[in-house]
Amino acid sequence: MGPIVIVGAGQAGLQVAESLRKGGYEGALTLAGEERHPPYQRPPLSKKYLAGDFADERLYFRPLAHYAKLDVALALATRVAAIDRAGSRVLLADGTALPYEGLALTTGARVRPLPVPGGDLPGVCYLRGLDDAQRLQARLAAARRVVVIGGGFIGLEVAATARAQGCEVHVVEALERLMARVMPPLLSEFFANLHRARGVELHLATGVDAIVDTSPGLTVRLAGGAALPTDLVVAGIGVLPNQELAQAAGLDCAHGIVVDEFARTSDPRIVAAGDCTLHRNLRYARPHRLESVQNAVDQAKVAAATLLGKPQAYADLPWFWSDQYEVKLQMAGLSDGHDGYVLRGAPDPAGFSVFYFAAGRLVAVHSLNKPGDHMLARRLLASETPVTPAQAADVSFDLKTLLAA
Amino acid sequence: MPKVTFIDAKDASRTINIPVGWSLMEGAVQNDVAGILAECGGGCACATCHVIVAPEWAERLPARSPAENDLLECTAVARTATSRLSCQIPISEALDGLVVRLPERQT
Numbered sequence: 001m002g003p004i005v006i007v008g009a010g011q012a013g014l015q016v017a018e019s020l021r022k023g024g025y026e027g028a029l030t031l032a033g034e035e036r037h038p039p040y041q042r043p044p045l046s047k048k049y050l051a052g053d054f055a056d057e058r059l060y061f062r063p064l065a066h067y068a069k070l071d072v073a074l075a076l077a078t079r080v081a082a083i084d085r086a087g088s089r090v091l092l093a094d095g096t097a098l099p100y101e102g103l104a105l106t107t108g109a110r111v112r113p114l115p116v117p118g119g120d121l122p123g124v125c126y127l128r129g130l131d132d133a134q135r136l137q138a139r140l141a142a143a144r145r146v147v148v149i150g151g152g153f154i155g156l157e158v159a160a161t162a163r164a165q166g167c168e169v170h171v172v173e174a175l176e177r178l179m180a181r182v183m184p185p186l187l188s189e190f191f192a193n194l195h196r197a198r199g200v201e202l203h204l205a206t207g208v209d210a211i212v213d214t215s216p217g218l219t220v221r222l223a224g225g226a227a228l229p230t231d232l233v234v235a236g237i238g239v240l241p242n243q244e245l246a247q248a249a250g251l252d253c254a255h256g257i258v259v260d261e262f263a264r265t266s267d268p269r270i271v272a273a274g275d276c277t278l279h280r281n282l283r284y285a286r287p288h289r290l291e292s293v294q295n296a297v298d299q300a301k302v303a304a305a306t307l308l309g310k311p312q313a314y315a316d317l318p319w320f321w322s323d324q325y326e327v328k329l330q331m332a333g334l335s336d337g338h339d340g341y342v343l344r345g346a347p348d349p350a351g352f353s354v355f356y357f358a359a360g361r362l363v364a365v366h367s368l369n370k371p372g373d374h375m376l377a378r379r380l381l382a383s384e385t386p387v388t389p390a391q392a393a394d395v396s397f398d399l400k401t402l403l404a405a
Numbered sequence: 406m407p408k409v410t411f412i413d414a415k416d417a418s419r420t421i422n423i424p425v426g427w428s429l430m431e432g433a434v435q436n437d438v439a440g441i442l443a444e445c446g447g448g449c450a451c452a453t454c455h456v457i458v459a460p461e462w463a464e465r466l467p468a469r470s471p472a473e474n475d476l477l478e479c480t481a482v483a484r485t486a487t488s489r490l491s492c493q494i495p496i497s498e499a500l501d502g503l504v505v506r507l508p509e510r511q512t
């Protein structure tokens with residue numbers, strides 16, 4: 001069969017390519033990406049890459065020679081203009097047409113722009129891709145004061161990095177607490193205290209009215225009238241799935257390209273994987289859109305299996321992480337819908353975990369500086385091993401014994 | 406550049422040069438050494454860059470952090486006395502000639 005075209009050269013796109021070859025596909029394979037960089041790791045962009053002195057090539061998943069070895073046509077700086085489903089062709093912006101028999105959409109997501117006056121001023125930075133990170137890194141090195149808009153993972157990781165570089169840092173969050181979408185109040189409070197202890201000024205439950213050019217700096221005008229003069233604004237207020245190509249081709253889209261548990265779009269010859277999808281996972285009753293390395297990799301494997309004609313339903317356990325200062329936060333499972341939680345260990349930076357339950361069943365575990373708990377939680381959750389709240393809360397009880405049983 | 410030798414589960418060996426300051430994992434990935442996954446990109450978060458260090462080299466590496474030690478309990482192939490996560494080994498001139506074995510699998 002073939003040819004197969006993959007649109008989007010991020011982690012999911014690369015994984016589709018690797019899995020296709022590993023699965024025995026020998027036909028023509030094109031991996032097309034809009035960016036000029038070969039597939040690279042995004043997680044370090046808000047962490048060690050941003051801190052500086054980190055060569056770009058260290059971010060690349062594979063050396064360029066690998067793509068030739070894999071017999072993948074890597075088309076960088078290549079924008080796809082349209083999908084011609086009737087003609088089974090992908091149309092590139094330069095007019096080239098790539099015929100396909102199988103098509104994978106791994107188009108990712110883009111940052112949500114700040115919907116306020118001045119949100120597009122040159123001193124306002126976003127962080128998604130390597131080019132963004134390079135621009136932000138240069139500006140950060142020259143900045144004394146930084147205002148971060150958005151108290152989610154990206155904003156807080158940038159705040160931590162900026163503090164480590166000695167900047168004066170303000171974080172403005174519209175909701176009442178940090179990472180409110182994914183964290184219980186207890187952990188939001190823990191991270192608020194951590195950032196305050198490191199000298200970050202938090203403005204919670206605070207909207208932004210406008211960003212004003214007050215050359216040579218900027219001024220962030222907060223709802224309520226306060227003004228924060230600054231050298232740099234970094235906005236991290238979430239992402240939007242890149243679904244326009246799919247939409248224009250008539251594929252079902254909601255908040256994300258809609259795919260089933262086999263990563264199939266509404267056209268069975270087109271699969272999609274990664275941040276761009278609103279997908280089914282056999283573990284959950286309702287669809288999710290997740291922005292994570294785990295979802296990019298595991299869903300891409302499912303998409304490749306479908307293209308190979310050996311469908312395997314998506315049922316992998318979601319996991320995530322975030323690094324802020326010396327605290328590593330690791331999340332296993334999805335905590336939405338939990339009706340209670342217990343702590344394993346005292347909530348201090350030395351390390352502890354939060355075990356979430358829904359109707360008596362363990363659904364998620366958040367670990368802070370407890371990678372061992374995290375890895376164990378992944379095994380317990382993946383195998384749906386019964387764990388009681390009492391066992392989870394008892395640090396003297398070895399949870400590993402449950403797995404062995 | 407320091408040379409490092411990787412020996413895979415089938416005893417095939419490959420020697421590569423890794424720039425000082427990079428991690429052993431990064432060197433392996435950039436040289437396309439099969440058998441190092443590094444799903445988390447070097448965050449000491451996933452235990453998929455497991456290597457088994459040749460005994461004569463084990464003592465010459467920086468000590469394991471508690472996090473690395475915890476993660477080594479969760480590798481796909483059970484840890485040995487000289488197991489390490491390659492993302493936690495910074496390459497220095499002192500490691501020129503390092504020899505590590507790759508486990509049969511990482512997940």
